[in-house]
Amino acid sequence: MRKALYPAALALLLAAAATPAGAASAAGTADVIARLGTTDITADDVRAYVETLPPADQAAVAKDPALLSQVVRAYLANRLVLKEAKETKFDQQPATKAQLDRLRDAALSELYLQSVVKVPEAYPAEADLQAAYDANKSAFLLPRQYRLAQIFVAAPRGDKAAEDKAKSRLDDLVRKLKGKADFATVAQEQSDEKESGARGGEIGWLPEPQIAPEIRQAVAGLAKDGLSEPIRLDDGWHLVKLLDTRPAGTAPLAEVRDRLAAQLRQKRGQALRQAYLGKLIEKNPPAINELALGKVLAAAGK
Numbered sequence: 463m464r465k466a467l468y469p470a471a472l473a474l475l476l477a478a479a480a481t482p483a484g485a486a487s488a489a490g491t492a493d494v495i496a497r498l499g500t501t502d503i504t505a506d507d508v509r510a511y512v513e514t515l516p517p518a519d520q521a522a523v524a525k526d527p528a529l530l531s532q533v534v535r536a537y538l539a540n541r542l543v544l545k546e547a548k549e550t551k552f553d554q555q556p557a558t559k560a561q562l563d564r565l566r567d568a569a570l571s572e573l574y575l576q577s578v579v580k581v582p583e584a585y586p587a588e589a590d591l592q593a594a595y596d597a598n599k600s601a602f603l604l605p606r607q608y609r610l611a612q613i614f615v616a617a618p619r620g621d622k623a624a625e626d627k628a629k630s631r632l633d634d635l636v637r638k639l640k641g642k643a644d645f646a647t648v649a650q651e652q653s654d655e656k657e658s659g660a661r662g663g664e665i666g667w668l669p670e671p672q673i674a675p676e677i678r679q680a681v682a683g684l685a686k687d688g689l690s691e692p693i694r695l696d697d698g699w700h701l702v703k704l705l706d707t708r709p710a711g712t713a714p715l716a717e718v719r720d721r722l723a724a725q726l727r728q729k730r731g732q733a734l735r736q737a738y739l740g741k742l743i744e745k746n747p748p749a750i751n752e753l754a755l756g757k758v759l760a761a762a763g764k
Contacts, residue, residue: 495534498541503534511537579734586726594726595715602713606670608681609706611663613648614655617698632692632699639689645703654698663703670710677702 496503512523512533523529552558586594595602613635617628631652638648646662653659670678677700680690684704693700715722 496538498538498545501541503538503541508534508537511540575735575738579731579738581727581731581734585730586723590726591715591719591722594722595718599712602718604669604708604711604713606710607667607708608670608673608704609667609708610665610673610677610681611645611649611703611705612655612658612665613645613653613663613701614658614697615652615699615701616654619696628699632701635701636692639701645689664705667708 493505494502495505495508512520515523515533523533547553553562615628615632615635617625619625635648635652639645646664649659649663653663658665673681674695676693676695677690680693681702681704684690686704686706688704690700690702690704693702
């Protein structure tokens, strides 16, 4: 992961990892993130572990600093398992050693392929992106979207007392809103869904297929800034306000550029890899005993 991707919360980790040896000695344990027994886990160790995570996980950590603690805990757990495996000499068992050799060979092959098969940095060019976009516009279709806000009154089905209390609250809320009370203010004060309530009830943009059918049916007939009648779902009552609507259409290239570029690079990488492997096999044609191979397959099926 490039350092530029790290948010401020990771800056301390990177700064510690980049501290010169002399400075680290002067600072004592300033770059120690955690300790397992007598073993110190440093910023370098954690950063190296983060860089082994799948790109999606790396991006998640970059966007949400709170995830860093979970990453460190996962790393420590892995180190504890490794420590126990070595202490019990599990790695010395013949079957384990054979499997480790196979895994090492596979990892080495993969790393070597990644080093010799590289997609050019300049790919895809703007013309490549435009051509791929024009040829696959159906893949970028967007459904109708609604920007919604709500006031939620909790009332689980089957609880008569809660239902009666909620109905009384709901009648009062409807009177206030029909009396031109400010929806956002009422949501902040009265909604049982605190997260959206803190935003004046706003939920944000939702694609039509992701909206509960009962709510989708209610908002479909509303004008902008219109308010629905109370909508009963299993969790309680929802008063929904339609803030805005986006018609169905095709996402513009600017919105899908990064995703499309990643797909094109992946596809080009796969093609380059297959071409490289094809040339290797062409230079070193294998001789396969199909009869013996058939016996292996037959034995495996028993």
